[in-house]
Amino acid sequence: AQSVTQLGSHVSVSEGALVLLRCNYSSSVPPYLFWYVQYPNQGLQLLLKYTTGATLVKGINGFEAEFKKSETSFHLTKPSAHMSDAAEYFCAVSETNNDMRFGAGTRLTVKP
Amino acid sequence: NAGVMQNPRHLVRRRGQEARLRCSPMKGHSHVYWYRQLPEEGLKFMVYLQKENIIDESGMPKERFSAEFPKEGPSILRIQQVVRGDSAAYFCASAEGQNTEAFFGQGTRLTVV
Numbered sequence: 001a002q003s004v005t006q007l008g009s010h011v012s013v014s015e016g017a018l019v020l021l022r023c024n025y026s027s028s029v030p031p032y033l034f035w036y037v038q039y040p041n042q043g044l045q046l047l048l049k050y051t052t053g054a055t056l057v058k059g060i061n062g063f064e065a066e067f068k069k070s071e072t073s074f075h076l077t078k079p080s081a082h083m084s085d086a087a088e089y090f091c092a093v094s095e096t097n098n099d100m101r102f103g104a105g106t107r108l109t110v111k112p
Numbered sequence: 113n114a115g116v117m118q119n120p121r122h123l124v125r126r127r128g129q130e131a132r133l134r135c136s137p138m139k140g141h142s143h144v145y146w147y148r149q150l151p152e153e154g155l156k157f158m159v160y161l162q163k164e165n166i167i168d169e170s171g172m173p174k175e176r177f178s179a180e181f182p183k184e185g186p187s188i189l190r191i192q193q194v195v196r197g198d199s200a201a202y203f204c205a206s207a208e209g210q211n212t213e214a215f216f217g218q219g220t221r222l223t224v225v
Contacts, residue, residue, distance in 0.1 A: 006154075036216075043203060043218040044155075090154060096210045099145065099168070104154035 002027040002093045006103035014111045019078040021106045023065075023091030026072065033074040034092040034100060035065055044090065050074065061085070086110045114138070116206050117186075118217035125224050131191040131198070133220045137206030144187040145214060146179060149201040161187060194224045 007022040025031055032051050036044040048059025055067040065076045074091060088107050092100040117136040125131050137144055146158040157171040161181035172179065176194075181187040191198055201221045205214040 041221075044216040046213075049213075092155075099160055099210075100205075100214065101157055102147070102155040 002031060002095055002101050004091050004093050004101060004103035006089075006091050006106050008106055009104060010107045010109065012109040012111060013081045015083055016080050019063075019076070019081045019085065019108065021076040021089050021091075021108065023074045023076065023103060024072050025074060025091070025093040027093055027095060029095050032094040032096065033065070033067060034094070035059065035063070035074075035076050036090045036092065036102075037061075038088045038090065038105075040087075047076070047089075081108075081110045083110050083112065116141075116204060116215050116217035118202075118204055118220050120220060121218060123220055123222045125194050125222065127195060127224055128193050131194050131222055131224075133189040133191075133202050133204075133222070134186045135189070135204035135206070135217060136186040137204075138208075138215055141206035141208050141215075143207040143209060143214075144181050145205045145207075146187070146189050147203045147205070149203065149219075151200070155203065158189070191222075194222075196224050198222060199224045 003026045005024045034049045035047040037047050038044050047063050048057045050057045050067045058064045063078045065074050088105045090105045091103045094100045119134050142163045144161045147155040149155050159172050159179045160168040164183050176192045178190045201219045203219045205216045207214040
C-alpha cells in the first residue's frame with residue numbers, strides 16, 4: 001500500500017525567500033506523485049504532478065518538484081515566496097493516476 | 113463541462129441525526145473518491161466507488177458510514193446517527209477512469225452540534 005509523509009506540519013518563510021516543502025513516499029510500484037494546494041475554506045487545486053518521464057516537474061504559480069527515486073522523495077520548491085502562497089499544501093501518492101493517498105499537509109506561512 | 117459539484121456546501125446536524133452528502137462527478141466520469149479532512153489533519157481516504165460498485169472502502173469507519181454511486185444520479189455519502197467527531201470537511205473527487213486525472217469538488221463542511 002502506498003503512503004506519504006510530509007515533514008513539518010508548519011513552515012514559515014519570509015516573502016522572497018525559498019520555499020521548500022518536504023514529501024517522502026512509500027509505494028510498491030512506480031508511483032504517481034501529486035502536490036495540491038488548499039486555500040482557507042476552499043477545495044483542492046492541483047499544483048503539479050509526476051507520472052513518468054522528466055523527474056523535474058513544473059507546476060502553476062512558480063512551483064516545481066523533483067522526483068528522486070533513490071530518496072523516495074518529491075519535495076516542492078519555489079525560489080521566491082509570495083504572500084499569496086500562504087496556504088496548506090498536500091502531497092499525495094497513487095499507484096494509478098487518481099486513487100490518491102495524502103500526507104497530513106504542511107501549512108505555509110509567508111511573513112512580510 | 114461543470115466541475116465536480118458537492119452539495120450542500122455547509123451542513124449542520126444535531127447529534128443523532130443523519131447526514132447525506134452528495135457528489136455529482138464531472139460529465140463522463142465514472143470513478144468517485146471520498147475523503148475526510150478533520151480539523152488540523154490531512155485528507156484521509158474513505159472510499160473509492162465506480163458506478164454501482166464499491167471498489168475500496170478500507171478508509172470507511174465500520175459503523176454508521178455508507179456510500180453509494182448509483183447508475184443514475186450523484187454519489188451519496190451517508191452518515192447515520194452523527195456524533196460531534198464527525199464534524200469535518202468531506203471532499204469528493206471524480207475521474208474518467210483509471211490512470212486519468214482526478215478532479216476535486218469544493219467540499220461539504222459538516223458541523224454536528
